[in-house]
Structures are given as structure tokens and as C-alpha cells.
Amino acid sequence: MQKKGFQPDMSAALHRSYSPVAVLPIRGRFDAPQVPHVQQEFDSLLAAGAAFIILDLAEVTDVDSTALAVLVRGMKRCRERNGELLLCGLPPPVSTIFALTRMDKAFRIFNDEASARAAI
């Protein structure tokens, strides 16, 4: 029997920029424990008037189904405001999960933030 000490990864540091187009970078693990923090930031951006939100996932190491679900909900909420949730910078492991779940068809995905901004 082996047990290891718990080391919570709370590195999903978030930043915000309030405008009709907002950028939300996420770092580290993007999974069930971190989803409430991302959701809170997302809600703040929408409340501040953002309709187009670019989620920068370049520094995300892991993504799970809870994160995917919150992205789908976020996409729908942006569309209700005639906006869109765009994604950029997906690392290969994250891209694999998006392809597996066909989320790569549900979102517009760009290499970087500049490309996403140019598409709005």
C-alpha cells in the first residue's frame, strides 16, 4: 500500500481584461477543482459587458470533462449575447481531448490570441 502526500495544484492563475472582447488566460490544470475559479472569472467578464471571450489555453497542462462542460456552457452564454467563445493556443495533449470529444468542431480554435482577435 502506498500513499502520497497531497499537493494541490492551484496554478490556474487567471487574469482579466474588461472590454467587449476579453481575454482569459488559464494556466496549469484545468479540471474539476479549478473549474469554479474559471467560472467565476467568466461570469465577471460577462457581467462587465464582454460578449467575445478568448480563452487562452497555451499554458494548460490538463483538461477534463468538467472543464469541457463549462466551456460548452460558456459558449452558449456568449452566443446569447451575440458573441462567441474562442479558444487559442491548445497544447497537443489538450488538442487530443478536444478532438476525441469533437469539441474541436464546436469551437473556433486558433494558434494564438492575435489570430483569434483578427477573426472577430
Next chain:
Amino acid sequence: VGEIFSSVLVLPTDLERLSVVDTQTSELMAHAPPIAEPESVRANIALAVLELCTNIVKHAYAGERGKFMLTLSLADAPWRVEVITCDHGHCRFDASRWAPPDMDQSPVHGLGLFLMQSLMDKVIYSPDSTCTRWQMVKFLQVNGCALGTGCSFGIMREPASALATGDAR
């Protein structure tokens, strides 16, 4: 022939505590023979285990405090990773009412089980009187071996849409 490495964890129903799954999977895979794309295989197994544990916390216990058991094993003949959980959550999964999500409709429910089935070769749900048990198996493609050559190795895959209840085979 048999079990090479095994790790048994008793986890609290706290999502924050599930990150230990990643390190335990890494430790387990460190004992595996050379395989193709080892990091990808490790990450996929870790995600499947995380999805299973998250489902137990969120749905089986549904906010209640409790503990459940997670066993991770590496075994040979054929080389494989086996995952078994045993929980006593009050909300039992109803396999008869479960349908795979329509992935073309960007679902928000059922993604966890979909990922488990997509990433692993077997997903078996077998509740009994002692506990609610989930078992997952991932067969490892060991470098230098091929099917039918006598190597202790094999690859099998369950259809992603088929949820096994009891032994699927």
C-alpha cells in the same frame, strides 16, 4: 506472470484531493516496459482514472462526505493497467438508463464516462452488496511485440458506445 506493481489508495470525497491520481499513475507507469508514446498513454490513463474518481465524488456521493478505494495495478500476460474503485455512495449509477452523449451536440453531461470508454479498453460497472465497483483496463502495446508472436501482449478495445455491465466479454 501476474501483478507487477500495485497501489491502493483510500481517497476522501474531495475533488481537490484527486490530483494524487496523476502522480500515482506516473509511478505505476514507471514500472511498465517500454511502450509506444508512453507519455500519451500515461496521460490518457490518468485522465480516465480522474474522470472515474470525479464521477464518484460528484455523483455517487453527491456532496456527502465519505471515502472510497482506488486500486491501480500493472500486470503482465498481457501487459495492462487495471483500475478498480469501490465506493459506498448512496447514488448508484443506473446503467439501464444511461445513453452515450451525442458528441455532435456539444453535450455537457456524460462526458466523463464517454472519456473513460474512449481512453480505456474496458470499462466495467459491477455494483454488488459490498460496494459499487468500477473496473477499467488498458492494454499496453509493448515495444518489439506484436499480436500472435508469443509476446505477452495484446490490444483489445470495447466499442465507445458500449457500457459494460458485469464482464463485457
